[in-house]
Amino acid sequence: MSAPSKSIAVLGGGISGLTCALRLAQEGHRVTLMEGSEQLGGLGTFFEHDGRTFEKFYHCMLPSDGPLLRVLETLGIRDEVYWKPTTFAYAHEGRFFPLNTAVDLLKFAPLRFIDRIRVxxxxxxxxLVSDKGLDQITTVKWLTRLSGDRAFAKFWRPMLEAKFGDRHHDVPALWFWTRFNREKGESKGECKGYIKGGYKHITDTFARVLQALGSEIRLNTTVQSVDLDDDGRTVVTTDAGRESFDQIVITLPTPQVEKIVGPAMRREMPPLDTTTDYQGVINCLLFLKKPLTTHYWLATPGSEHPFDGVVETSTLTDTADRGQRHVVYLTKYLHRDDERFSVGDECIRAYWIPALQELFPQLQDSDIEATHIFRASFVEPIYKLNQMKLRPPEELVTGKVYLANTAQVYPVVTSWNGSVTQAERTLAAMGVGVSAPVTATADTAVGSRTAELKLTKPRASAQPLRPAVAKA
Ligand SMILES: Cc1cc2nc3c(=O)[nH]c(=O)nc-3n(C[C@H](O)[C@H](O)[C@H](O)COP(=O)(O)OP(=O)(O)OC[C@H]3O[C@@H](n4cnc5c(N)ncnc54)[C@H](O)[C@@H]3O)c2cc1C
Known part of the structure; x- marks a missing residue:
C-alpha cells in the first residue's frame, strides 16, 4: 500500500521533473510542478514552424533507452515511437567518410592504415573491457594508450573537443567508455527512434496524464528560493509568494540549484559539488527544400568548421512530422562565457551558413526555407577525474528535499533516458517505485493525436544534394 498522500513540489519541467511528477502522482501524492519557462520539456523543448512543432535541439531515442521507453509505455504512447537505421559520417578536407562498419574504418583515408587498425x-x-578504474584515468590517456598518439590527435581528440572544447583534458575514460557502449551497443547496427508528433507529443501527454491524476502544472513560474521554515517545513518562493510543501524534488542543473538554496536548508544539506561546471550549446536549425546527405550525423570536427556536427534529423523523421522540408541542425558545444553565446543570431548565421555552403556547394540560398538559432547554457557537466565521488546525493535534506538532475547522470551520457534513470534513483530514495501504465488517460491522448496526423499525406522526398567531393 502507498504511503499517506503528501504535498510535493517538483521544480523544473524537463524530462527529470516530468518523470518524478508522474511517478509521485501515480502514488497518490498531490504534486505541483513548477517550470520557469512557458513550456514543458526542458532541453527537449520545441517551437512552432508552419503549423508543426520541431525540437529546438535535435533529439532522438536509442533502442537501449529502456527506462525512457517504459515511461512512454506508462503514458500509453510507446507504440508511437518509430525506428530507422541511421548512419554516421566524418568530414575531412571536403570528403565525407561513412564510419558505420569495420570495412568503413578500414577505408578511412584520414588515418594511416595501421592507425585504422588501432582505432x-x-x-x-x-x-569487452570492464569499466573498473576508468573514473581515475583520463580519456586522453586511455585512448592515446590504446590508439596511439597519431590516431588520438587526428581522430579522437577532435571528437572530445567537439563536446568539451578546451576542457576535454580531464574527462574520465569512464564517460567515454559509457558513451561508446551506449551508441554502438546495438548488434544489428545503428538505429534511432523518434515519436509521431515529435517530443511535444510526449510533453503534451505528460501534461494530460498529470492533470488527470490531479497534479497542478504551473508554467512561467520561476523558483526564487527553496528553504526550511521555523517549523522545519519546506518552503518554495516564487513571484506569487511563499508556499509550504511536505517535500520538494529539485531537477535544475546544479549551478541553478546553488542559486535558490536558502540559508536554513543549506545548513541541513551536504555541500554540493560546485567545481563541476557545465558546457552549453548553440544549435542553428535549417529547414531545407532538399536533403544534404543520407547521414543522420556528419561529424565536422576541426577548426575549419565553425560547428562540430551536421545533424540531419529528417533522415530519421517521417514526413508526417516535418512536411516535405528537410531538417538540419548545425551544432556547437560551448561554454556560456564564450562570446558566441552573446553575439546576435545574425552573426552566427553570417558565419555558419556560408561554412555549410562550402561543405555543400550545391546548397543555394534559395534552398533554405528558414533558419533558427537556439542556445542552452547548462547541457553537459564538464567531468573531471574521480567524478563518481562528486555526484550529488539524491537526498539533500532527510525526508524533505530531493535532487534529480543532470549532474547525477554520470557516467551515463546526459539524455532523456539518463534523466529518467536518475529520476527513478531519486524516487527510490523517496520510497517510490515504478508504477503500472495509466492506460485509460493515455488512450485519449493517443486517439486525438492520431486523428491530427491523418491530415498529412507524405510525398516522395527530393534527391540529396551531393557533397563538395564525392563521398569515400
Ligand atoms: C543539442 C542537444 C542535443 C541533445 N540530443 C539528445 C538526444 O538525441 N537524445 C536524448 O535523449 N537527449 C538529448 N539531449 C540531452 C537531453 O535533452 C537532456 O539530457 C535532458 O533533457 C535533461 O533533462 P532534465 O529535465 O534533467 O534537465 P532540463 O531539460 O535542463 O530541465 C530543467 C528545467 O528546469 C527549468 N528551470 C531552471 N531553473 C528554474 C527555476 N529557477 N524555476 C523553475 N524552473 C527552472 C528549466 O527551464 C528546464 O525546463 C540533447 C541535449 C542538447 C542540448
Whole structure:
C-alpha cells in the first residue's frame, strides 16, 4: 500500500521533473510542478514552424533507452515511437567518410592504415573491457594508450573537443567508455527512434496524464528560493509568494540549484559539488527544400568548421512530422562565457551558413526555407577525474528535499533516458517505485493525436544534394 498522500513540489519541467511528477502522482501524492519557462520539456523543448512543432535541439531515442521507453509505455504512447537505421559520417578536407562498419574504418583515408587498425581494436577492447578504474584515468590517456598518439590527435581528440572544447583534458575514460557502449551497443547496427508528433507529443501527454491524476502544472513560474521554515517545513518562493510543501524534488542543473538554496536548508544539506561546471550549446536549425546527405550525423570536427556536427534529423523523421522540408541542425558545444553565446543570431548565421555552403556547394540560398538559432547554457557537466565521488546525493535534506538532475547522470551520457534513470534513483530514495501504465488517460491522448496526423499525406522526398567531393 502507498504511503499517506503528501504535498510535493517538483521544480523544473524537463524530462527529470516530468518523470518524478508522474511517478509521485501515480502514488497518490498531490504534486505541483513548477517550470520557469512557458513550456514543458526542458532541453527537449520545441517551437512552432508552419503549423508543426520541431525540437529546438535535435533529439532522438536509442533502442537501449529502456527506462525512457517504459515511461512512454506508462503514458500509453510507446507504440508511437518509430525506428530507422541511421548512419554516421566524418568530414575531412571536403570528403565525407561513412564510419558505420569495420570495412568503413578500414577505408578511412584520414588515418594511416595501421592507425585504422588501432582505432578498430580500441573499439573492440572498449566493448569487452570492464569499466573498473576508468573514473581515475583520463580519456586522453586511455585512448592515446590504446590508439596511439597519431590516431588520438587526428581522430579522437577532435571528437572530445567537439563536446568539451578546451576542457576535454580531464574527462574520465569512464564517460567515454559509457558513451561508446551506449551508441554502438546495438548488434544489428545503428538505429534511432523518434515519436509521431515529435517530443511535444510526449510533453503534451505528460501534461494530460498529470492533470488527470490531479497534479497542478504551473508554467512561467520561476523558483526564487527553496528553504526550511521555523517549523522545519519546506518552503518554495516564487513571484506569487511563499508556499509550504511536505517535500520538494529539485531537477535544475546544479549551478541553478546553488542559486535558490536558502540559508536554513543549506545548513541541513551536504555541500554540493560546485567545481563541476557545465558546457552549453548553440544549435542553428535549417529547414531545407532538399536533403544534404543520407547521414543522420556528419561529424565536422576541426577548426575549419565553425560547428562540430551536421545533424540531419529528417533522415530519421517521417514526413508526417516535418512536411516535405528537410531538417538540419548545425551544432556547437560551448561554454556560456564564450562570446558566441552573446553575439546576435545574425552573426552566427553570417558565419555558419556560408561554412555549410562550402561543405555543400550545391546548397543555394534559395534552398533554405528558414533558419533558427537556439542556445542552452547548462547541457553537459564538464567531468573531471574521480567524478563518481562528486555526484550529488539524491537526498539533500532527510525526508524533505530531493535532487534529480543532470549532474547525477554520470557516467551515463546526459539524455532523456539518463534523466529518467536518475529520476527513478531519486524516487527510490523517496520510497517510490515504478508504477503500472495509466492506460485509460493515455488512450485519449493517443486517439486525438492520431486523428491530427491523418491530415498529412507524405510525398516522395527530393534527391540529396551531393557533397563538395564525392563521398569515400
Ligand atoms: C543539442 C542537444 C542535443 C541533445 N540530443 C539528445 C538526444 O538525441 N537524445 C536524448 O535523449 N537527449 C538529448 N539531449 C540531452 C537531453 O535533452 C537532456 O539530457 C535532458 O533533457 C535533461 O533533462 P532534465 O529535465 O534533467 O534537465 P532540463 O531539460 O535542463 O530541465 C530543467 C528545467 O528546469 C527549468 N528551470 C531552471 N531553473 C528554474 C527555476 N529557477 N524555476 C523553475 N524552473 C527552472 C528549466 O527551464 C528546464 O525546463 C540533447 C541535449 C542538447 C542540448
Amino acid at each position: 578498430g581494436i580500441t573499439g573492440l577492447y572498449g566493448r
